[in-house]
Amino acid sequence: MNIRLLCLGALCLRSGTGYDIKKLFESAFSHFQSASFGSIYPALAQLERDGLVTHHNEPGARHPERKVFEVTEPGRTAFAESLASIPATEQMRSDYMGLVFFAHLLSTETLQAKLAEIEAFYQSELEYLVAIRDWPGQSPGIHFTIEQGIAVYRAKLAHLRSQGPSLLARHREAPTPPPDGLP
Numbered sequence: 670m671n672i673r674l675l676c677l678g679a680l681c682l683r684s685g686t687g688y689d690i691k692k693l694f695e696s697a698f699s700h701f702q703s704a705s706f707g708s709i710y711p712a713l714a715q716l717e718r719d720g721l722v723t724h725h726n727e728p729g730a731r732h733p734e735r736k737v738f739e740v741t742e743p744g745r746t747a748f749a750e751s752l753a754s755i756p757a758t759e760q761m762r763s764d765y766m767g768l769v770f771f772a773h774l775l776s777t778e779t780l781q782a783k784l785a786e787i788e789a790f791y792q793s794e795l796e797y798l799v800a801i802r803d804w805p806g807q808s809p810g811i812h813f814t815i816e817q818g819i820a821v822y823r824a825k826l827a828h829l830r831s832q833g834p835s836l837l838a839r840h841r842e843a844p845t846p847p848p849d850g851l852p
Contacts, residue, residue, distance in 0.1 A: 672704045673712040677740065677748045680722055684739035687713055696801070697811065713738055721747055772840040780840055784833050788826065795822035 679690045687709050694704045713736075716722040721744030724736045740748070765787050772780050798818045807815075 672702075672708045673715060674748070674751055675702055675704070676709060676712045677716055677721055677744055677751075680716075680738055680740040681745055681748055684737055686735045686737055688735075690738075696797075697815075716744065720744075769836070772836060773843050775840065777837060777840070781837060784829065784837070788829055788833075791822050791826050791829065795819060795826065798822065 675694070676690055679685065679693050682693075683689075687706060690709050690713075691704070691706060694702065694709070713722065713724075717724060717738070720741060722738045722740050724738045727735050727737045729735055765783075768775075768783055775783070798815050802812070802815050802819065
């Protein structure tokens, strides 16, 4: 699901500013998507040009005037139609997996530090998801994604803890080219 579509979905949950949407990417969406302000604001501008969202300006006592976006009925319809057309596949993008793939190029100390860093990250994400698993007002879909995130981070931690020592012991072994005919 692209950033534009997730921004539209966020506004189907409730009206908000770009900052509010960024907070969703850092919380409820964090285990399946990330986005920067540099991608959120252009997405909101395009959604507004397409008539899928509108905005009003809201004065602020402690902040400058803010744009508060809300979804239009055509936006809500477009979001539902887009959801129905999303293929049931996943793409995993992970800087960490890229790092481990080339672990043979790292010193043992560097790899050990990176494994500790990713373990702390997984643990932190798991704790966050467990803390929000019972937030009031969740839809069944939100609850399902949080529970899946919990299951994934638990599995990642278990894999890292069981396979990390072997990786550290053997990571300097250089790969050999695959046989002809294999990618």
